[in-house]
Amino acid sequence: ERTMESVVRQTYLNIEYVVIDGLSTDKTIKKAELIRSNNPQFNIKIFSKKDSGISHAMNRGIEKSSGQLVCHLHAGDCFIHENVLLNVMRSYSEFHWEWGVGNSIVIDQNGNKLFKYKPGLNKDVLKRKNCIPHQSTFIDRKLFEDFGVFKVDYKQAMDYELWLRFAFLGNKNFHVLDFDITYFLDGGTSSNIKSLIKT
Secondary structure (H helix, E strand, O other), rough: OHHHHHHOOOOOOOOEEEEEEEOOOOOOOHHHHHHHOOOOOEEEEEEEEOOOOOHHHHHHHHHOOOOOOOOOOOOOOEEOOOOOHHHHHHHHHOOOOEEEEEEEEEOOOOOOOOEEEOOOOOOOHHHHHHOEEEEEEEEEEHHHHOOOOHHHHHHHHHHHHHHHHHHHHHHOOOEEEEEEEEEEEEEOHHHHHHHHHHO
């Protein structure tokens, strides 16, 4: 609910919001449908079907969407303020990047800030560690078409593997968006590797 509310508060309205649910039993769909009905100005699509893991769910989101830029927010992740997407689109229009990455602030369940996860400045850093927070990453659809999507047999680091494909197979540089984009909720499947990404 908190994640969805951060999206429908955005001042940039040209959003296609695709909600992917893996047949949850925690009233997610009921809450999502209520938020959709209360925010008719947004194009919100809801899909509930069993999936085979995080990669499969993220790929389904790509498949069900049609927008030019794709961003994945997981449950509990939130845009930091109401002008985030407006700022992203201004940067996209000005610099014509294909892959833009901003900062995520990692928070605990009580909303306390733990540390800031910042994108590395170049591909040399990316070689050494996953320096890209996918909650704050915006990808031009053409990159998925040219270099593929998340590998479903990866239980972790599926995003890192995709970044490496973009950077080294596709020779694509990521554009650093020098502003905070998301609050990233601590405690997910990647939490045991967070020490590798602290800055």
